[in-house]
Structure formats: C-alpha cells, structure tokens
Amino acid sequence: MIQGLSISRKLFIIAVVILLLTVIPLFYVTQKSFRQLGDYASRVNQDQISTLSRNYLEQIAHAHAKVYNEVFKRITAVSALLARKSAAVYNDTILYASSPLRPNALRFHESSRMFYSPDSEPVITAYWGDRIISDEVKKELLALTHMEPFLVEAQTLIEESLAAHMITLSGIGKYHTRNPVARARCFNLPPPDQFDLRSGEPVTMFTRNPDSIKKTRWTHIYKDDVIDGLMMTASSPVIDRAGTLRAITGIDVPVDAMIRELTRSIPTTAAPGNDTVTFSFLISGDGNIIAFPKAYFALFGLEIDLTRLRQSDDIFQYRLSDSTFENVRKLSHRITQSGEGLVDIDLDGGRYVLGIGHLETVEWKLVVVSRESDLISSVSKTQTAMNESLGLIWKNFISHSLLILLFSIVVILFIIRLFIQPIKKFVETTRQVANGDFSITFKHRKTDELGMLFDSFNEMVQKLKLSDRMEKEHTRKLERLNQYLVYSEEKQRKKIAADLHDSVVQTLGLSLSRIKDLREHHHDQYNRDLNEIQSMLEQAVREIRTLIYNLAPPILDDFDIDIAIGVLIDEFNTRHNSHIHYTNRIIDIPEMDRPEKITLYRVASELITNIIKHSGTDSGHVELSLKDGCIALDVQDEGAGFDVNPDDPTPTEGFGLYSLSERIANFGGVLHVSSHPGQGTRVELKLPIDPAK
Incomplete structure (x- = not known):
C-alpha cells in the first residue's frame, strides 16, 4: 500500500515513525526514572520521618519530664511548706490556741463514730482518736484552725491536686477539696476500728521508717478513702522543736487524672481518625509503677487486679518486671538504669518506641510510648501527596511532550514540503519535456x-x-x-x-x-x-x-479528393460490376498538397482493389470524414477476413497493407487494420492536414 504513496508522504511517514521510535523509549525511560525517583524519595522520606519522629518522641519525653518534674517539684514544695507551717503551730500551740480562727464546733457522728465539723465550713475537720475530746486535743484543734487558710491556698495553687490535707498522730484530720463527691465521702468514712487514717500510706511511710522523716516523700499508689480510684500523695512530716513527729501534711493527686493529663498532653504524628497507640506512664526509680493507663495493661503483659485495693493502706505495688512478657521484664531494668533516651520493643506483633524522660525531683521516669507505625504514619500521606505530585508532573510531561511531538510533526511536514517542492517542480518539468x-x-x-x-x-x-x-x-x-x-x-x-x-x-x-x-x-x-x-x-x-x-488520373488535377474517390468507386463498380457504397461526410474539405492527395487516392484504390480481389465478396463500404484535424478514410467489407499480424505480413494478405501503412506514415498518418477469419475486414486511416491551408 505504501508503494502507491507519493515520496513526500513516504518521507513524512518515515520521519514520524523515527520520531515515535525515539520518543516512545524516551517516555518509557522517563516514566521509569519518575518511578525510581518516587521510590527513592519515599525511602528517604520514610527514613527522615522515622528519624525525626524518634527524635521528636525523645524530645517530647524530655520536655514532658521536665514539665512534670516542675509540677511534682511544686507539689513537693507546697506540701513541705504546709509541714513547716504546721510545725510552727505545734511549736507555739498555746499561742495559736489562744487566738483560734474559729471555735470548735465538732459534732459526733454515730454512723462513723467520728467527730466532724459542720458541712458548711470549707475545710473539713475530723477527730477519731477517742470517743471523748480531751482538753489537750481541744487546744490542738484550736491551734490548727490557723492551718485551714493554708490548706485552701495550697489546693488552689496545685490545680492537679484533689485535696490538701493534714493528719495528726493524735487522730485529727483536716481536709480541703473542691470535689463535691470527695467532700461528701469524707463524712462517710469507715469507723476507726475498721480503718484508722493514721494507718494509711501517707502516715505509715514515716512512722515505719523514722530515718526518712526529714523530707517530703511521695507515697506508693494506694486506694483512696474518699474517691473511687487510685491516689498518690506528696506527704511531708510535721516535726516539732523537740524533733517529735506530730503530723503529716499532704497533697493528694489522683492517678487517673494524672494519666489522663499525661496521655492528653502527648501529641501524635499520626493522621486524625487513625487507631493510634500513644500514651505515657510513670515508674519510680526502683521500678514500681506510679501511673499506667489501664487500657494498655494487656499490651505490656501486666496482670493487675485493682479490685483488691479497698482502703489507703492497700498499696499498689506492681512493676514492669512483673510482666508475663520476657522482653517487658528486661525493659524494666533498662528504663530504671538508663538516663533519657529511646528504647525499642516488640509488643503484640508491632514495633514500639519508648521515649524516656527523667523527673529529678522524685527520681521517677516518664515513659512516652508510641507505635512505630504511628510515628511514621504520615509517610503514607506524604507518599500519596508525592505520588499525586509525580502524577501531575508526569501528566504535564506527557501533555508538553505531545505538544512538542505535534509541533515536531508540523515542522517535519513543513521541512518535507520545502524539500519536496523543488522535486515536484522538477517532475512537472520532466513531464513538459516528455511532452x-x-x-x-x-x-x-x-x-x-x-x-x-x-x-x-x-x-x-x-x-x-x-x-x-x-x-x-x-x-x-x-x-x-x-x-x-x-x-x-x-x-x-x-x-x-x-x-x-x-x-x-x-x-x-x-x-x-x-x-x-x-x-x-x-x-x-x-x-x-x-x-x-x-x-x-x-x-x-x-x-x-x-x-x-x-x-x-486527370481528375486529381480538376477536383478535390472526396469527389475523386467517389468517381474512383463508380469506375470500380462499373468495371467489375461490384457494389461498393460510398459515404462522403465532408462538407467543406480543406486544401491538400498534391502528394498527400495522390497518396490518399492510391491507398483508397488499393483498398477497394483488395475487397474485389481478396475478400470473396463484391460489396463493401467506404466512408470519408474529418476527425481531430485529420482526413479519415474507413473501408469495410464483410468478406472472408484474415488473421492480422503486423509484425509478420504475408505476401497475399499483409504485405500490401504494410506498404500502405508505411506510405501513410510518411505523411504523419496512421493506418489500423482489424480483421478475423470469416468476420470481414475493416481498415481505418487518418492523414493529418495543415489547418493553415
């Protein structure tokens, strides 16, 4: 099919094919390069995000440890301040008792078998040391009224606290809280014979270990008496001038509230709505768990039964080393012995990263836990954005490449036209020369x-x-x-x-x-x-x-060729008794040179003679006319006919016609013979004439 196309179209097709064979591999290489670039960028992005996320987690642990260290330092300072103020009161009990802030108004509650101040007072005062309030205790109660404003102020300063309180070894308790539930529970404590508050962790940590009574200490986690939940207290000893332990002052901090605050304050790098795992917990320097979200007990293999904790002497003493998972048990030692940093651990089929921060004030460790996949969860989002960007770049590349390809095709077409135009003119010139x-x-x-x-x-x-x-x-x-x-x-x-x-x-x-x-x-x-x-x-x-x-023949000197041929036919018909019919279609015959006239006359005579001598019939038809600037002579018969072979004329049939054809050709004419055996013969000749004559 391409063989029938012009050379310009062939060149155009070849150029376009070459261009496509060049561009298509280029598109493939470019697309492959884009894919490799995307994969490389994805790997680099994942590595960078992983590194940044881990560093970020470490910074979070450090920053939050620093923040909570300040919180615990502030709580410790306030608890210690209350203890020093209480010590001042005990050192001058008579002075402070002589000018109480309010009179004693304690009333005995039969249900709890304890003395309580009226519910309307902001600071709840209770006494359970005896069924009767002695004079010494009354004097102590009056003096301790001066501590009530400090308890109120202490709880105001420590927003994280549930309450500020003090418990004396004589059985006096002062308690301030803004929590209505906790306040109501204070009036419904169990009787002293069932549980004495002086047996609780905030007091016994000093009475059981006299060597540690000179500084504020944080209790273990214990079951609080006034709320449902676990509590820890910054407890400070109140020591009088004689060095006797008279009471303790404390700031109660709910564990659940601290856990919520720890978890809430930890930012996450994961996309919103994902099922992320990011939380924090606290452990002491000796490995005891201070605060740990219940939801993640199972993740760390901790089998903790909180139902057994009923009163404040029920201590929460669990460690990571109590885990059922060996890698968690090993983790406990690494956390307590290491400084700040990162630790990796495999839990529940996933990789987790632990950022460790140090609380110097209490010698605790703040551990921020995050699933590694959550840390780098933005990789998929970044990957999607990158794929979209690469897709957009690829589309732009394709569109621009197609435009360039189209422009190139137009340029190729223009160049081919410039190249072919002289060739077309050359071909036209060759045709003119051929003509x-x-x-x-x-x-x-x-x-x-x-x-x-x-x-x-x-x-x-x-x-x-x-x-x-x-x-x-x-x-x-x-x-x-x-x-x-x-x-x-x-x-x-x-x-x-x-x-x-x-x-x-x-x-x-x-x-x-x-x-x-x-x-x-x-x-x-x-x-x-x-x-x-x-x-x-x-x-x-x-x-x-x-x-x-x-x-x-003298007739050629006196008449035109059409009349001469007519007379010739009449003479043949008379002489040979033949029936040659003549048709003259020339109205105004042009002038002819005598040689042309004689030649045409002789040829007509020879053809009529052939009919009479060789056709086997005495009838025929002769027609003279003008066609295409030529005199046309058409001679026909319906005789025997013969096989026409102009290349091998026979003496009896073709040689005479061949001689006639040569004679006509000498004057620029043509002679055509058509004949078949049994189908007659027809001879047509044309002799050009000069129109100028």
Missing part, C-alpha cells in the same frame, strides 16, 4: 546532490533539444524527399502515359484505321479475321487508355 517541450530549463539554487541532479537534467534537456532539432530537420528532409519521390513517381507516370498515348496508342489507332480500310476494299473472306484483329486492337487501346488513366 516535447525542450525550450524550458529547471531553475534552482541548490548546490547539493539535488542541484547536481537538476544540472544534469538541464544538460540532458539541452542535448534533447539539439537532438530534436536535428530530428525535425531530418524529418523535414525526409518529407521533402518523400514528396519529391511521389511527385517524381507521378511525373514519371505522366511521362509514361504521354509516351504510351503518343506512340503505342497512335500506332494502334493507325493500325485500326488500316484494318478498316482493308475490310472495306478486300474480299469478304478476310473480314472475319480482320474483325477479330480489330476487336483485339480495340481492347488493347481500351486497356492502354485505362492504364494511362491510372498512371495519371
């Missing part, structure tokens, strides 16, 4: 191979022009020679006819005249022989006259 116009030359300015081709063509045209001029000159000479030959032949025919007329015919005429005289003057016995001789001579005269007419 015989040798006067033109192909003008160009090229110096490349095409220029060499065009120069060679122009040189060839010049040679063809010279050759054509020489050929035309030879043709003119041949035409003149042919005309001269025809003219000479006709002249010779006339001379022969004249000689025959002047000699043989005259002699025969005289002979006939003498024979007539002899027949008139001699005996009748010779008349028969003389008549026979006379008939033979008369026949000879007629034949000679016919020969003279055929050699130089």
Whole structure:
C-alpha cells in the first residue's frame, strides 16, 4: 500500500515513525526514572520521618519530664511548706490556741463514730482518736484552725491536686477539696476500728521508717478513702522543736487524672481518625509503677487486679518486671538504669518506641510510648501527596511532550514540503519535456546532490533539444524527399502515359484505321479475321487508355479528393460490376498538397482493389470524414477476413497493407487494420492536414 504513496508522504511517514521510535523509549525511560525517583524519595522520606519522629518522641519525653518534674517539684514544695507551717503551730500551740480562727464546733457522728465539723465550713475537720475530746486535743484543734487558710491556698495553687490535707498522730484530720463527691465521702468514712487514717500510706511511710522523716516523700499508689480510684500523695512530716513527729501534711493527686493529663498532653504524628497507640506512664526509680493507663495493661503483659485495693493502706505495688512478657521484664531494668533516651520493643506483633524522660525531683521516669507505625504514619500521606505530585508532573510531561511531538510533526511536514517542492517542480518539468517541450530549463539554487541532479537534467534537456532539432530537420528532409519521390513517381507516370498515348496508342489507332480500310476494299473472306484483329486492337487501346488513366488520373488535377474517390468507386463498380457504397461526410474539405492527395487516392484504390480481389465478396463500404484535424478514410467489407499480424505480413494478405501503412506514415498518418477469419475486414486511416491551408 505504501508503494502507491507519493515520496513526500513516504518521507513524512518515515520521519514520524523515527520520531515515535525515539520518543516512545524516551517516555518509557522517563516514566521509569519518575518511578525510581518516587521510590527513592519515599525511602528517604520514610527514613527522615522515622528519624525525626524518634527524635521528636525523645524530645517530647524530655520536655514532658521536665514539665512534670516542675509540677511534682511544686507539689513537693507546697506540701513541705504546709509541714513547716504546721510545725510552727505545734511549736507555739498555746499561742495559736489562744487566738483560734474559729471555735470548735465538732459534732459526733454515730454512723462513723467520728467527730466532724459542720458541712458548711470549707475545710473539713475530723477527730477519731477517742470517743471523748480531751482538753489537750481541744487546744490542738484550736491551734490548727490557723492551718485551714493554708490548706485552701495550697489546693488552689496545685490545680492537679484533689485535696490538701493534714493528719495528726493524735487522730485529727483536716481536709480541703473542691470535689463535691470527695467532700461528701469524707463524712462517710469507715469507723476507726475498721480503718484508722493514721494507718494509711501517707502516715505509715514515716512512722515505719523514722530515718526518712526529714523530707517530703511521695507515697506508693494506694486506694483512696474518699474517691473511687487510685491516689498518690506528696506527704511531708510535721516535726516539732523537740524533733517529735506530730503530723503529716499532704497533697493528694489522683492517678487517673494524672494519666489522663499525661496521655492528653502527648501529641501524635499520626493522621486524625487513625487507631493510634500513644500514651505515657510513670515508674519510680526502683521500678514500681506510679501511673499506667489501664487500657494498655494487656499490651505490656501486666496482670493487675485493682479490685483488691479497698482502703489507703492497700498499696499498689506492681512493676514492669512483673510482666508475663520476657522482653517487658528486661525493659524494666533498662528504663530504671538508663538516663533519657529511646528504647525499642516488640509488643503484640508491632514495633514500639519508648521515649524516656527523667523527673529529678522524685527520681521517677516518664515513659512516652508510641507505635512505630504511628510515628511514621504520615509517610503514607506524604507518599500519596508525592505520588499525586509525580502524577501531575508526569501528566504535564506527557501533555508538553505531545505538544512538542505535534509541533515536531508540523515542522517535519513543513521541512518535507520545502524539500519536496523543488522535486515536484522538477517532475512537472520532466513531464513538459516528455511532452516535447525542450525550450524550458529547471531553475534552482541548490548546490547539493539535488542541484547536481537538476544540472544534469538541464544538460540532458539541452542535448534533447539539439537532438530534436536535428530530428525535425531530418524529418523535414525526409518529407521533402518523400514528396519529391511521389511527385517524381507521378511525373514519371505522366511521362509514361504521354509516351504510351503518343506512340503505342497512335500506332494502334493507325493500325485500326488500316484494318478498316482493308475490310472495306478486300474480299469478304478476310473480314472475319480482320474483325477479330480489330476487336483485339480495340481492347488493347481500351486497356492502354485505362492504364494511362491510372498512371495519371486527370481528375486529381480538376477536383478535390472526396469527389475523386467517389468517381474512383463508380469506375470500380462499373468495371467489375461490384457494389461498393460510398459515404462522403465532408462538407467543406480543406486544401491538400498534391502528394498527400495522390497518396490518399492510391491507398483508397488499393483498398477497394483488395475487397474485389481478396475478400470473396463484391460489396463493401467506404466512408470519408474529418476527425481531430485529420482526413479519415474507413473501408469495410464483410468478406472472408484474415488473421492480422503486423509484425509478420504475408505476401497475399499483409504485405500490401504494410506498404500502405508505411506510405501513410510518411505523411504523419496512421493506418489500423482489424480483421478475423470469416468476420470481414475493416481498415481505418487518418492523414493529418495543415489547418493553415
């Protein structure tokens, strides 16, 4: 199919195919490079995010440890301040008792078998040391009224606290809280014979270990008496001037509240709505758990039964080393012995990162726990954004590449047109030369191979022009020679006819005249022989006259060719008793040169003779007309016909026609024969005429 295309289209197709074969691999390499770039960027991004997230987690642990260290330091300071103020009161009990802030108004509650201050007072005062309040205790109660404003202020300063309180070894308790539930529970404590507050962790940690009574200490986690939940207390000893432990002051901090605060304050890098694992817990320097979210007990393999904790002497003593998981048990030692930093651990089929911060005030460890996948959860989001960006870049690359490809195709088409345009003009020029116009030359300015081709063509045209001029000159000479030959032949025919007329015919005429005289003057016995001789001579005269007419028909000198052919056909029909029909379609016949007229006449005579002699029929049809600037002669018969083979003419059939064709061709005409055995013969010839004549 491509063979039928023009060279410009072939070049365009080849150029486009080459361009596509270049661009398609380029697209593939570019897409592969984009994919590799995306994979590399994803790996680098994941590594960077992982590193940054781990560093961020470590910074969070450090920052929150620092914050909570300040919180615990503040709580410790306030608890110690309350203890020092209480010590001052005990050192001057008589002075402070002489000027109480309010009188004693304790009332005995039978249900709890304890003395309570009225519910309307902001600080709840209770006494359970005895069924009767002694004078010494009354004096102590009056003096301790001066501690109530400090308890109120202490709880105001420590927002994280549930209550500020003090418990004396004599059985007096003062308690301030803004929590209505905790306040109500204070009036419903169990009787002293069931549980004595002096047996609780805030007091016993000093009474059981006298060597540690000089500084504030944080209790273990214990079950609080006034709220449902675990509590830890910053407990400070109250020591009088004599060095006697008289009471303790404490700031109660709920474990659940601290856990909520720890968890709430830990930011997460995970996307919103994801099932993230990020929380914090506190452990003491000796490995005891201070605060740990219940929801993650199972994650760390901690089997903790909180239901057994009922009162404040029920101590929460669990360690990470109590875990059922070996790697968690090993983790406990690493946390307590290490400083701040990061620790990795595998839990529940996932990787977890622990950021460790140190609380110097209490010698505790704040541990921030995050699932590693949550730390780098933004990788997928970043990966999605990166893929979208790469997709957009790829689309832009494709669109721009297609535009460039389209532009390149247009440029290729334009260049091919520029390249092909002179070739098209060259082809048109060759066609003009092929049609015989040798006067033109192909003008160009090229110096490349095409220029060499065009120069060679122009040189060839010049040679063809010279050759054509020489050929035309030879043709003119041949035409003149042919005309001269025809003219000479006709002249010779006339001379022969004249000689025959002047000699043989005259002699025969005289002979006939003498024979007539002899027949008139001699005996009748010779008349028969003389008549026979006379008939033979008369026949000879007629034949000679016919020969003279055929050699130089005088009708050609007096009439046009159409009339001459008509007379010729009439003579043939008369002489041979034939039925040759003649149709003359020429109304105004142009003038013809005598050689052309004689040649056409002789050819018509020869063709009619062929019908009579060779066709096997005495009928035919002759038509004369003007066609395409030529005189056309059409001669037909319905006789025997023959096989036409112009390359191998036979003496009886084709040689005469071949001779006629050559004679017509000498005048630029053509002769065409169509015949088949049994189907007759048709001869068509055309002889060009000069319109200028």
